[in-house]
Amino acid sequence: EVQLVDSGGGLVKPGEALRLSCAASGFSFSAYTMNWVRQAPGKGLEWVSSITVGSRYIYYADSVKGRFTISRDNAESSLYLQMSGLRAEDTAVYYCARARTALAGEWYFDVWGRGTLVTVSS
Amino acid sequence: DIQMTQSPSSLSASVGDRVTITCRASQTISMSLNWYRQQPGKAPNLLIYAASTLQSGVPSRFSGSGSGTDFTLTISSLQPEDFATFYCQQTYNKPLTFGGGTKVEIK
Numbered sequence: 001e002v003q004l005v006d007s008g009g010g011l012v013k014p015g016e017a018l019r020l021s022c023a024a025s026g027f028s029f030s031a032y033t034m035n036w037v038r039q040a041p042g043k044g045l046e047w048v049s050s051i052t053v054g055s056r057y058i059y060y061a062d063s064v065k066g067r068f069t070i071s072r073d074n075a076e077s078s079l080y081l082q083m084s085g086l087r088a089e090d091t092a093v094y095y096c097a098r099a100r101t102a103l104a105g106e107w108y109f110d111v112w113g114r115g116t117l118v119t120v121s122s
Numbered sequence: 123d124i125q126m127t128q129s130p131s132s133l134s135a136s137v138g139d140r141v142t143i144t145c146r147a148s149q150t151i152s153m154s155l156n157w158y159r160q161q162p163g164k165a166p167n168l169l170i171y172a173a174s175t176l177q178s179g180v181p182s183r184f185s186g187s188g189s190g191t192d193f194t195l196t197i198s199s200l201q202p203e204d205f206a207t208f209y210c211q212q213t214y215n216k217p218l219t220f221g222g223g224t225k226v227e228i229k
Contacts (some may be wrong), residue, residue: 037166045158045166045209047218059216095165106154107213108171115165 002026002111004096009116016086016120022079022096022113030054030074033099035109036081038092038118046092049081050099064090086120093117124148124212128221134229141197143224145210150190154214157186157195160223161206169208170195200226 008020022034036048049070050059058070069082079096094116097109125148135141145155153173158166168177170186173193183198197204205228210221 044223045160045211045220047211047220050216050218061217100171102172102175104153104172106152106156106172107218108156108168108177109158109166109211110168110171110177112165112167 002098004098004111004113006094006096006113006116009094009118011119011121012086013122014087014120017082017084018086018118020081020083020094020096020116020118022081024077024079024098027098027111029072029077033107034070034072034079035097035099036070036079037095037097037109037112038090039095039115040089040092043092048094051079083118086118088120091118091120123217124151124215124219126210126212126219126221128208128210128224130224131222132225132227134227135200136229137200137202139200139229141200141204141226143195143208143210145188145193145195145221147191147193147212147214151212151214153189154212155186155188155193156211156213157184158209158211159204159206160209161203166209 003025005023033052035050051070067085071080096113098111099107127146155173157170160166174186207223207225
């Protein structure tokens, strides 16, 4: 079964750091671009970051650039999000998601983890 | 950044109704438009990709159309599991952006 399991969320204080993990199974992890998407309580979806095959290209939303670092370990079939300088507005459920490309190269997110909640509060 | 505007933001409908949700991009995105359904407390689920391609395993009551800046998701016969929030997403340019969502409620 193709599966993504997000973990690592919790309650942290403003300014602190946290590392999220996403364990992949059931597919060849190294062959796919991977992503993080977040959702603040009661709000919509916000793309956070993407990392392509072999970590060749890495992208961030402006809201997290310079504070968050995405990485992957293909040997462990794992995706990570190192978050530092956390702010109250980073409070959200964080989802990892697998990206695929359509015939003309369009990306789409076809497999999602169940999400892990990050709460930033003093 | 490309802004994605969904309408309506919410709607009330009955089981069996035909429902249409629209998504407009602030600039052309060709066909780089995806639709997701998010049931309460769950992760989003891909319905349509590349504007009009039905994801494998998704019921045929869902269909997508459009290109350029204007896109539509149609549910031909609303089912109980479709009382959820629907999001469009553009993947034409970084940053990838989502619409604000359309919440479908029971009438």
